[in-house]
Amino acid sequence: MARVRGLWDRYRSASPVTIALLALVLGLVVGAVIIIATTPEILNAWRGAFHSWGAPGHALKVTFDNVGAAYRSIVTGSIVDPPQFWHSVTTGRGWTASLTPLSETLTYAIPLVIASIAVGITFQTGLFNIGANGQAILGGVAGVAVATLVHLPMVLHLPLTLLAGIAGGVVGGAIPGLLKAYTGAHEVIVTLMFNYVASYFMLFCLLSTPLQLPNQTNAISRTMPGGTQLAPLFGTASGLRVNYGIVVALAVTVFAIWLLDRSSIGFEFRVTGANPHAARASGINARRTLVTSFLISGGLAGLAGVTWVAGTTHYIDQNFLQGSAGIGFTAITVSLLGRNRPIGIVWGSLLFAALEVGGSNMQANTGIPYDLATVIQSAIVIFVATPVLVKEIFRLRTLRAESIKVATAGWGS
Template sequence: MSGTTPGAGDATKGLPPEQLPPSSGIPGSEREDLAPPRSNVLIKEIMRSSAVTTVLAIVLALLVGGVLIALTNEDVQKTSVYFFARPGDMLNAVWVAVYDGYEALFRGAIFNARGNTFAAQIKPLTNTLGFAAPLIAAGLGVALAFRVGLFNIGARGQMLIAVGFAGLFTFSLDLPIWLHIPATLIVGIAGGALWGGIAGLIKARTGAHEVILTIMLNYIAYYLLLWMIRTPGLLQKPGTNQALGSPTPETARFPELLGPRFPLLDLGFVLVIVATLFVWWLIERSSLGMRMRAVGENPHAARAAGINVQRIYVYAMLFAGGLAGLAGMNQVQGAVTTGITETIDAGIGFDAITVALLGRSRAWGTFAAGILFGALKAGSFSMQAQDIPVDIVLVVQSLVVLFIAAPPLLRTVFFLPKTDAEKAAKARAKAAKKAVAA
């Protein structure tokens, strides 16, 4: 034993590190870092996804909305005076206020269990779909422009011009219903596309910013339509001297899908579904959509690859304007048929920006966001019956957008895993801090 050299029987002695066998797991030895289980990776990716972020943004907005409902409730305010004497009274009042508010929202937007008939029970859902149709159409136009890197806030002007074109060129025609409806629809969409194309063409030729262009075109469209409905022989309703346009002819109105008991759900919703399918195919499957996405990601790289960026800008704004024109046709041929006014857009052109942001500028995401906002609008009328200010609904809508625009805030509130980009940014900040300290 005394003549035995330590380690003489070790065949790995003297080998370079890269030729050593893997660790056997003996305590004190080196061991490999094992990859995390695939289930953990899958769960982490799901929690990081935009769908989860969107849902949690809605949940958090509803929670904050519930706080506002409680703060504005009279019973809660009365019981808060003696909260420390009887806290149960205030807590009960808070629960009743929030529950009644959101129950009224559900009852007015989805299903009314208090209805005497099945038709009365599902009418809120049809109202939601009817309110959502123009929001989805205009939102698709804004979302499509977003994918090309354009901030189109001119949906309002495009809607108004579409209504003006339809009224000016088709309301006086004597056509059968099967011809009058598509003629009015096509003329309106063409008007919106023309108005959007003007902004795209000016940007392509001069480089002017599309935000300024569309804002100015909104004002031009507004006052142009106002002039037309004030001028006899153009759009002004016969027999009046007020700023009121002619009503939509019976043969140009969208037919109700489920009959007169559900007046808000008409052919326009079917057209919006078709438009969503078209936008999805255009952006995600067509060669033109590939070029649009390339320009949206990096116009300089797209130009270097041989893509005509200026032409893509014009195409994008033509499509965006046409979709906003479809929203205008949903208004004049469906929701507002008693007469054209300068406010026939009902703020939909600006709400479309919110819908597109909530839908992440994706076709079906925008469709779902439009349904959500249609439900909030339909349910707001029932909430008002509970003495809840309608402004609460607007606050909830604004909070949804705010939370979606701040994903790190959501991840902090709900303890979600950080993205790789956030981890890298945190590591860079920590390294920079150490460098400064050194």
């Protein structure tokens, strides 16, 4: 009993984790409302609901059936489909189909974790890196260039490819960092616009001689040789796309935990982010701190880009990280969801990846557009960003100071 009481108290004290979980619940509620309002079958059932006995019950059932089917297909499409899984366990066959949902979620989460940590590091320094997508593109281009144009044994070639990705991102991070440090240019504007520069630079490369696939007029690169690819974790024969990029993502997470929680430079990042005046008075070199933060962030964003190519497509075309595939933009919201902390970001990435992957499955199964997943993602972030609202809805007690602390420092500084 005391244990239940303890859990209840923890729930009511509104920790950041509680807020995030409740935001997920509210996001799903918002999604359900949209499903109800846009599915003709449900609306028709409710239209007839008050004409005869039993009809309201029928309408409720139709509603639950439809919303349930949609959410069920998100879960079965992104984590596991229990009947299929049971079939594999009992017959020993169909493992590829059973594990594909989880494999896809992890595959998508790999670059998202890395890119979100990249963004989170600048947020912790009080800076906005809206250009992670452009930096990831540069990383992907640089990685593909080194992979396809240099010939080396694999032990050297793969690390060099990943390093090239980091280097490409570092260039992308250095531009806004140096511009802000030495001219005061606002990093939001510079990074935001830089995304376009990166996209068109990529297009230029894809249409130019060394990188473009020979005898092609389309914007498409050569394919990375096998020795530079991040191989599937369970072998090519498994049919599962989850790859050794997962090792890269874990390494980046460990690095970020060290950087933010244990390193001196990370301490200086956080002091600068929380109070730039005190940082300066404490002898922290503001210019160096912001440039370093941007270099690390850019480098990680570039690594996210190259990890995605090397782990999945092995070539890039003009759609690389464009539109809804722009993980560098999703990373901004994931970072906010994870409160800019590495472990929070890992959970946030898994959730967003699952919604992304499950959303496609939902569209295939129920006809509800994939975009609903994006709506749910956005709603979750809005609720996470307004903990006071979540607290009111769920009647939580006082917010802990850390829960209502705005996730990032101001724009003006």
